[in-house]
Amino acid sequence: MGHLHDDxxxxxxxxxxRFIRLWFSDIVGTLKSIAISxxxxxxxxxxxxxxxxxxxxxxxxxxESDMILRPDPATFELLAWRGETNATGRMMCDVLTxxxxxxxxxPRRVLKDALARVEEKGxxxxxxxxxxxxxxxxxxQQGEPLRPIDGAGYFDHVHRGQGQDFRRSAIQHLEAxxxxxxxxxxxxxxxxxxxxxxxxxxxxxxDNIVTLRTVVKEVALSMGQVASFMxxxxxxxxxxxxxxxxxxxxxxxxAFHEPGAEYGLSRTGRQFIAGLLxxxxxxxxxTNQWVNSYKRxxxxxxxxxxxxxxxxxxxxxxxxxxxxxTKTTSSRVEYRGLDSSANPYLAFAVLLAAGxxxxxxxxxxxxxxxxxxxxxxxxxxxxxxxxxxxxDLFRALEVFESSELMADTLGEQVFEFFLRDKQQxxxxxxxxxxxxxxxxxFSRV
Numbered sequence: 001m002g003h004l005h006d007d008x009x010x011x012x013x014x015x016x017x018r019f020i021r022l023w024f025s026d027i028v029g030t031l032k033s034i035a036i037s038x039x040x041x042x043x044x045x046x047x048x049x050x051x052x053x054x055x056x057x058x059x060x061x062x063x064e065s066d067m068i069l070r071p072d073p074a075t076f077e078l079l080a081w082r083g084e085t086n087a088t089g090r091m092m093c094d095v096l097t098x099x100x101x102x103x104x105x106x107p108r109r110v111l112k113d114a115l116a117r118v119e120e121k122g123x124x125x126x127x128x129x130x131x132x133x134x135x136x137x138x139x140x141q142q143g144e145p146l147r148p149i150d151g152a153g154y155f156d157h158v159h160r161g162q163g164q165d166f167r168r169s170a171i172q173h174l175e176a177x178x179x180x181x182x183x184x185x186x187x188x189x190x191x192x193x194x195x196x197x198x199x200x201x202x203x204x205x206x207d208n209i210v211t212l213r214t215v216v217k218e219v220a221l222s223m224g225q226v227a228s229f230m231x232x233x234x235x236x237x238x239x240x241x242x243x244x245x246x247x248x249x250x251x252x253x254x255a256f257h258e259p260g261a262e263y264g265l266s267r268t269g270r271q272f273i274a275g276l277l278x279x280x281x282x283x284x285x286x287t288n289q290w291v292n293s294y295k296r297x298x299x300x301x302x303x304x305x306x307x308x309x310x311x312x313x314x315x316x317x318x319x320x321x322x323x324x325x326t327k328t329t330s331s332r333v334e335y336r337g338l339d340s341s342a343n344p345y346l347a348f349a350v351l352l353a354a355g356x357x358x359x360x361x362x363x364x365x366x367x368x369x370x371x372x373x374x375x376x377x378x379x380x381x382x383x384x385x386x387x388x389x390x391x392d393l394f395r396a397l398e399v400f401e402s403s404e405l406m407a408d409t410l411g412e413q414v415f416e417f418f419l420r421d422k423q424q425x426x427x428x429x430x431x432x433x434x435x436x437x438x439x440x441x442f443s444r445v
Contacts, residue, residue, distance in 0.1 A: 004073035005045045012038045012089060015078065021090040022049060022069050023210070025107050027418055028289060029343030031210055034069070035088075044071050048096055067103060069093040075207055080176035081218045092207050104413040107345035111203055114349040114409060118356060124249045125352050128182070128199040128332075129209060131340050132240040133216060134233055135166060135191045136226045146234055148191025149225055167193060170219045177215075179208045188302075189237040199245070202352070206344035209242075213340075229340040231288070231296035239296025239303055242340040245321070246351065247332040248272065257331035263311055263320045264331050270365040273309050273318050273333055275358020276351065277366070280307050280317060280337070282403035283350040284389055285396040285422060286410075287338050291429045294392045296339065304336045308369040308386045315373045317389070337389070346410065346418075353409040394426050 012020065019035045022044070026032060034051065036044060043049070048068035071091035082088040095106035102109045118125060137147040149166075167184045174181055180198035187194045195216075197208055213229060220227035232239040248255040248268065256269035288297060296303050302314055310316040319334040338347055357363070366385060373386060381388075390396035397419060400406055407415045 005042075008045075008073045008076045008089075008091070009038075009041055011076065012041060015087050015089075016085070017078070017089045018086045019088045020044075020071075021079070021088060022071055022093045023090055024069060024093045024095055025210060025343065025345065027105070027107060027343065027346075027414060027421065029107070029210070029341070029345070031214055033090075044069070045073065048100075050098075066098050068096040068098060068100070070096055077177040080173040081215070081222065092210075104411045105417065107343055107414070108203075108206070110410055110414055111206055111345040111349045113411075114352050115201075115203060118248070118352065122250050123255065125202045125348070126199050126247045126249060127202045127205040127348060128197065128245040129205060129338075129344075130183075130194055130196045130241075130243045130245075131209065131212060131229075132187050132192060132194045132242065133227055133229045133340055134189065134240060135193060135220055136228065137224075139226050140228075148189070150186075151190045166219060166223055166225065167195065169223070170195065170216055173215045173219060174212060177211060179211060187238070189234070192238065192240065199247075202348045206348055209344040231290060231293045231339045231341060232299055239299055240340045241296065241303060241336065242338040242342065243334055243336045244338050244351075245332045245334050246272075246355070248355075254331050256333065265320055266331070268359055269320075269331065269333065271358040271361075271363050272355035273320070273358070274363035274365040275355045275361070276318050276333070276335060277307050277309060278363060279354035279357060279403075279405055281387075281390055281396070281399040282406050283354055283400070284337065285393065285400040286350045286406070286418070287342050287347045288396070289342060289393075289418075289422065290339070291393050291425060293339050293341075294390070294396075297337070297389055298391055304373075304389070306373045306381065306386050306388050308373055308384075309365070310368045310370050313368070313370050313372070316369060320368075346414070349409055350406065353405055357405060393422060393429075397422055397426065 017038060019037065020041060021033045021035050024032050034049065036049060040049070048070040051067050051069055052065050071093050073091065075092040076089055079088045079090055092108065094108060095103040097103050115125060135149045137149055140146060171181045171184060181195055182198045183196040185194055195212065197205065197212065200208065216227045229240055256266055256272070257264055258266035288294065298305050304315060304317040306317065308316050309318040309320070311320050313319060317337050319336060321332065321334050335351060369384060369386060373381065390399060401419055410418065
């Protein structure tokens with residue numbers, strides 16, 4: 001075994017860890033977990049732990065039910081909310097087939113493969129997410145209105161507010177797990193909060209997002225609250241997005257930076273943005289994977305609905321943030337379309353693939369849009385060459401299904417299962433008779 005394996009085994013012994021949770025994710029990004037005892041750690045590292053994958057969303061075909069979890073020792077951390085006595089540790093896992101090969105259906109493997117392709121070109125991919133979510137007083141119950149924990153707004157300081165206590169506790173738990181938080185604050189909606197994670201490589205960031213969502217839900221429950229990362233839980237309030245800053249580094253230097261260029265943005269950076277824009281209709285089914293996602297995207301309130309980029313334009317799908325001229329490492333692009341509830345492994349893989357298609361294909365970046373794109377007329381948008389994003393999941397899946405880039409990036413198994421799973425979600429949604437329909441139509445016909 002390697003020294004990292006030995007370090008984990010030593011830590012488990014020294015810290016009196018009684019359980020180790022092996023974490024992995026299904027195709028839509030839902031966290032899955034099994035617990036093992038310290039006595040099984042050595043076997044987990046050398047042989048892996050067998051599971052039945054047949055009931056996990058997208059993990060196996062029905063005739064390939066046996067799978068193996070192999071923990072990544074570099075991800076070992078203690079779960080802060082489980083306490084220090086009889087402690088519980090966790091590790092992220094890679095999913096393998098019974099013969100020890102990486103499972104094509106493992107979302108973490110999809111991102112690892114995407115990163116390996118750019119690493120062959122000497123590039124590293126970094127991400128910095130701004131994760132929004134709501135805190136409610138009670139779980140959703142049919143027929144009952146959702147009740148946020150407060151009525152505050154953007155950056156509001158709520159004296160003795162539950163949200164403030166919540167953020168402090170959540171951040172302490174995250175930092176105890178070596179997940180560095182850059183900012184946190186109250187967001188626009190009542191009970192809506194944001195926690196921004198510090199820059200890290202994309203795989204670490206995806207692991208951290210999965211962990212943050214778990215920490216947020218655990219801390220909320222411990223305080224008698226309920227957290228939700230649903231894209232648009234309330235009709236008249238903003239949705240929850242995950243604006244994510246992306247950058248490529250080569251040889252320790254920021255490949256998006258060029259001194260003296262407009263916005264300090266290099267040709268590589270401009271081509272990367274062009275790739276994000278051109279392929280947006282193809283990957284939006286992954287970055288915005290729920291029926292409800294399109295109610296966020298098309299609900300105004302700062303969510304991007306149109307495929308354009310800008311510098312000081314918060315209605316754009318891609319923004320080039322201001323950076324200090326002396327700070328060359330901070331040149332980056334901000335992708336504003338992501339939902340907080342996206343599968344971060346698949347989302348980062350498709351965003352990287354789209355951006356790299358722009359770099360490798362030498363795409364030209366169109367003119368930026370500095371107007372609020374929502375306020376333009378359809379004619380004005382057409383004249384500027386600004387196309388809309390798909391308006392619902394059905395249209396997004398139509399474009400996704402015909403995309404070679406998505407099939408290549410996700411691999412056949414993930415691509416086919418994701419498509420089938422989401423088509424079924426749309427079908428179930430289409431069959432519903434909603435309260436809105438009953439209110440607006442029942443008495444009129």
